Amino acid sequence: MSTAELDAGVAARLKRDDRGLVAAVVQDASSLAVLMVGWMDDVALARTLATRRTTFWSRSRGAYWVKGETSGNIQTVREVRLDCDGDTVLVTVDQVGPACHTGAATCFDDGLLELS
């Protein structure tokens, strides 16, 4: 695992939630599809910036995970952008294979809600 530390200037701009996390929206650099949303603490963000592999904090498992580490469906980072109020990052990636653990191209493919 990377031992990268987050730049102090970036760390100062983060507005973390009660668990110390920011939302990380992952967008495909080619199709511009929104692939998934994960969660990052300072360590996960630092590792993502240093390794160019998206690294998240799993709120359910309480552990770091690198996207594609098991499945091979890795995300190579092109850009990371922090939003205006510091509680979300937008990560633009080159995605190998499907992004969703279900095998769908994105985590939103099967979730269309009815407008009421």
Add this chain to the structure above:
Amino acid sequence: MSTAELDAGVAARLKRDDRGLVAAVVQDASSLAVLMVGWMDDVALARTLATRRTTFWSRSRGAYWVKGETSGNIQTVREVRLDCDGDTVLVTVDQVGPACHTGAATCFDDGLLELS
């Protein structure tokens, strides 16, 4: 304000955080740019689905807000999709004017981080 109630089937699929919120990623239907991320509880999501105007819960102000209500930079909803694990919705919109309160087109325009 809309008094819409969230469909029980949808409500059962939501995995809310400690504050009862899911993340709401807003994407421009034309450019596919990720415009902003807000937060929705059941009421905000129900209002978004019913009114076709994005409605969020402000974690800092502790109040509902409708995007563009003050600025006129409204978002008309085309689609809402729930992700595979139920903690995020992707809202596709037609955006009037800039999406960010700073006047930038998106909330991520000025936030490019350096890959280390």
